[in-house]
Amino acid sequence: MSSAVVVSSENLDEKQQSVSMPVVHAVEKKVNLLGMSRAELEKFFEDLGEKKFRAGQVMKWMHQYFVTDFAEMSNISGKLREKLEKICEIKAPEVVHRNYSKDGTRKWVFRVGDGEGSLVETVLIPAEDKTGARKTLCISSQVGCALDCSFCSTGKQGFQRDLTPAEIIGQLWMANYSYMEDVPVAERERTVTNVVMMGMGEPLLNYDAVLSSMQLMLDDFAYGMSKRRVTLSTSGVVPKIDQLAQDIDVALAISLHAPNDELRNELVPINKKYPLQQLIAACQRYLAKDGNESSRRHVTIEYVMLDGVNDKPEHAQQLLKLLKNLPSKINLIPFNPFPHAPYGRSSRNRIIAFQKTLSDAGFVCTIRQTRGDDIDAACGQLVGQVADRTRRAEQWKKKVAQRQEILRTQG
Ligand code: SAH
Numbered sequence: 233m234s235s236a237v238v239v240s241s242e243n244l245d246e247k248q249q250s251v252s253m254p255v256v257h258a259v260e261k262k263v264n265l266l267g268m269s270r271a272e273l274e275k276f277f278e279d280l281g282e283k284k285f286r287a288g289q290v291m292k293w294m295h296q297y298f299v300t301d302f303a304e305m306s307n308i309s310g311k312l313r314e315k316l317e318k319i320c321e322i323k324a325p326e327v328v329h330r331n332y333s334k335d336g337t338r339k340w341v342f343r344v345g346d347g348e349g350s351l352v353e354t355v356l357i358p359a360e361d362k363t364g365a366r367k368t369l370c371i372s373s374q375v376g377c378a379l380d381c382s383f384c385s386t387g388k389q390g391f392q393r394d395l396t397p398a399e400i401i402g403q404l405w406m407a408n409y410s411y412m413e414d415v416p417v418a419e420r421e422r423t424v425t426n427v428v429m430m431g432m433g434e435p436l437l438n439y440d441a442v443l444s445s446m447q448l449m450l451d452d453f454a455y456g457m458s459k460r461r462v463t464l465s466t467s468g469v470v471p472k473i474d475q476l477a478q479d480i481d482v483a484l485a486i487s488l489h490a491p492n493d494e495l496r497n498e499l500v501p502i503n504k505k506y507p508l509q510q511l512i513a514a515c516q517r518y519l520a521k522d523g524n525e526s527s528r529r530h531v532t533i534e535y536v537m538l539d540g541v542n543d544k545p546e547h548a549q550q551l552l553k554l555l556k557n558l559p560s561k562i563n564l565i566p567f568n569p570f571p572h573a574p575y576g577r578s579s580r581n582r583i584i585a586f587q588k589t590l591s592d593a594g595f596v597c598t599i600r601q602t603r604g605d606d607i608d609a610a611c612g613q614l615v616g617q618v619a620d621r622t623r624r625a626e627q628w629k630k631k632v633a634q635r636q637e638i639l640r641t642q643g
């Protein structure tokens with residue numbers, strides 16, 4: 233718990249106290265319960281001298297009925313409700329912008345942190361599947377990203393800060409709430425069916441906060457989602473993949489994007505630290521940990537299709553070899569261009585030919601549909617109008633200009 237104001241008379245010596253100045257008493261900042269895991273919330277209630285089962289009750293109110301006002305929590309005594317109101321709050325990050333597209337896609341821009349804060353984005357993409365209507369929420373884990381993949385606009389912002397568990401789970405809370413705002417509390421239900429950690433940031437570099445948020449997603453007292461329907465996407469932080477294997481059971485997606493180290497070093501620079509062989513081995517260990525779990529039967533391989541860069545027949549052949557011993561499904565992502573990006577999107581024919589090579593060899597290979605184009609909401613492309621607070625974008629523009637100059641002079 234942190235203090236909002238720390239000036240108090242005890243801190244001042246006699247001489248200072250004789251000067252006429254306002255004495256401001258310490259005001260404790262309210263504790264936000266939204267991001268607390270079940271274990272944390274149980275401890276919180278025990279520390280208050282209350283029974284642990286209160287944690288489950290409050291979790292249900294927050295995450296299943298989308299209630300933020302303690303006064304509405306009818307199975308909790310009036311005395312405890314008053315106490316909770318004084319010391320804690322239930323608060324999702326502030327929405328500064330929302331956009332609901334005609335095709336059902338919804339996007340939110342949140343302000344996180346104090347004062348002016350920073351902006352992060354979340355997008356919800358609906359789709360029909362065998363089991364009915366699917367609503368997939370693409371959640372951010374950091375403001376910006378330190379890893380600087382060459383085709384990613386988040387990377388161009390540089391890293392600003394990690395999101396807290398409340399800011400991460402708050403995105404899921406808000407997306408669900410957006411469908412339930414006008415529904416009476418007793419009739420409210422969870423609408424989002426799938427979560428992908430594919431928004432801004434590298435989730436494995438904000439490990440603890442992402443882990444406790446995903447625990448809430450799976451917890452029956454919170455969102456109770458199936459572990460097959462919660463996917464963590466990583467560019468390949470190998471040691472953290474091993475840690476994840478021990479800590480939680482969720483589906484794993486790997487942002488591969490290149491079938492050999494030389495090209496991957498250029499597109500996904502973390503490959504220089506954890507090259508392909510190490511990455512594939514970590515995926516195999518992840519699947520081996522609980523091979524029969526529905527969430528661990530395969531990894532999803534994400535492969536962004538960059539015109540003339542990684543989309544040639546020889547790349548498809550290399551990919552086949554690389555994935556030979558890794559149960560995987562491949563998702564080809566048409567590149568989403570952004571200003572000053574040095575790449576173009578592969579042609580539809582190129583993408584289909586690439587897909588055919590992989591499918592003919594027995595892989596399940598899909599092409600990601602681009603949705604929500606009218607609100608600039610595609611996954612991995614969430615930073616449209618977010619302010620760039622670092623100089624990295626400037627440096628990037630220079631780098632692109634240099635490359636273009638080299639290409640021009642080379643003829
Ligand atoms: N940092 C994690 C998760 C966020 S990126 C990761 O890299 O996996 C989510 C996905 O969007 C990744 O597969 C990423 O490679 C992809 N992506 C990023 N920029 C993109 C772009 N301009 N066009 C298409 N996909 C992009």
Ligand code: SF4
Binds near residue numbers: 377380381384388467
């Ligand atoms: Fe970071 Fe993922 Fe973008 Fe790479 S693709 S810069 S890891 S957010």
